Amino acid sequence: MVCPVAHYGPGPDYSETTRGRAWRRQTGFVGEQIHRVPFLFVGDHRTGKLLDQLVSAAASAVRGCLTGRQDVVVVTAPSLPLLASALVVARVKGVPLVVEMRDAWPNLAEDASVVRGGSRSLVNRAVVSVQNRADLVVTVTQGFAQTLRERGVRNVVTVRNGILLERTPQLPPPPVERDVLRVLYLGDHGESQSLDRLVRAAHLAGDAVELTLVGQGSQKPALKELARELGVNVRFLPPEYRELVFARYQATDSIVICLRDD
Template identity: 35%
Template sequence: MRILLLTHHYEPELGAPQQRWGAMVRRFTRAGHDVVVVAPSPHYSFGGLMDDAEQMRPGSVHRGAYGESVHRVAFRPHTGRLGSRLLDQVVSSLDSTRTVLTRVRRIRPDVIIATAPALPTLFSGALLARTIDVPLVTEMRDAWPDLLAVADDWNAAAVPAPSRRAAVFRPPVLHAAGALMTALQRRSAAVVTTTESFASALRSRGVRSVHVVRNGAHELPGYRVHSPRDPDGELRVLYLGTVGRAQGLGTAVVAARLAHAAGVSVRLRIVGAGAEHEAVAAMASKGDVPIEILGQVPKAQVADHYAWADTLLVALRPWAPLELTVPSKLYEAMSIGIHVTGMVDGEAAAILRTAGMGAIVPPGDANSLAETWAKLANDPSQLYVGDSGREWTDEHANDDRLAERYLSILEDVVAQHA
């Protein structure tokens, strides 16, 4: 097959979408398929062109790490603010559409995959699929349009409240956006989600041909199995990933303070980048609680942080749509066998409970989180979680099996369109 992938996030950037599609494209090309990727120049998560990406400026075409052809499109430098990021996504989606119509369509793709979380990319995919008459596979990594229902909470700790005019106009705009998204999902040849719960929600709305292809438990260079430290009276808590609005890491900072005030030796380390990184860092800097806030690190350094930690924090805010999502970091943690403190609900909590990989805390509950860490600090034997997590990910989050599943979906879509 000739597969055209439209995405706002791609290697050499670091992040969950980039890892997912790096793993997929590697296996697609290995299976003999031609893959063309259309993505903006690398600029995640800082908003500007990556220092070592001069050869990937807008308009460039280069060969990817797995033999794929990568067409780089324009982007708009952005800040962490929602409006700024949305404008960047719109600019990239418009240039993606132009690039495909003027250059890429000559390859005559058999199928187009348009993947969120950048929503304008999905609409670009829908327009292109109709224009060049190829089937569209829409990939929903997040629970859209459900997340629009909590739009007022997105900026809760990051930016000032919306103006009176925005408060008046936002509800009908969000309603229209949600209706448009549902219509796009219904018209797609197939919709791929990363969780069973969100797939069920889409099916209940009349979306046809919904498939689940979970995120993979990607291997970590040089770190296959976690070895718990010898107890020394201190509990080391690691958060590793996006420091964004959906994670609510301010709760973890508050919990660390509560534990410290109760005489519990807890050291919290937050490693990553995102829209709330500065706000969380500012919050953590107040007081004498041992909290480290670090930026995003290369994949080669991730193992060092896991080796340092006793438990990995996986966190989401208490928003109902997030009960339909599973942070990809959970699979990574389960695959190496490190204890997980899951401040999650819904499907993520169910997976963690089934695998017996750690403790579950209600999202947003700093008191419960502090109490959980106190129990772990006082009884380090709870940090030993065994092999059940690796067994679960071997069955449900193996990259080879996930790619086979994805290719089967694409082949069916192409055959039905012929």
């Protein structure tokens, strides 16, 4: 496995040991060998993330070519620059390339106006080129798989997101009556979520709604500022994991899944 040093917020297993060191190898939790590469963190915003991904992708291509012999190269997006790195490594080593598309790229970049103007055409061509050259493309939805097939991508399969049932408790229903409606959003606070609508809705509902936003993302500072300007009481909490997530669900009446519809 080739990936940058962990640097975009600590997860449940984060430590100075697990985050790794650039150009060093470490053993993962299930025995996998992780080759860490450098990163360039200049801010949690669109330009900063792109620069960071470009640096890590370039280093990943170099490190990937030097890791010895493998049977296949697997790359996961939405880190789009990594697609090109994986294609280079697969061609250098003469092994198949499997591309896992976690999001509907390049459609998402265009629909959400992540890229504009001439850069839109460049990004689209680059992503489509790698998808067409891959030996297998994996999607998480049947709909996007069909879109890729209609675009001419030859081998596409769908592997949906799943859960471990033995680790997923069956939660009781919320109380029938409460003084306020407890509403929870738990996830990324990015551009695609359009969480400002949720904050504005809480403002319109007034004291009848208690809104909690759990997570991290580039739009979180702006959301906090919006809540302050509107005078709405929103609880902003850092990311939570595992058992804490289920405890948060159990204390909630309604859970919001929020995505832009454009």
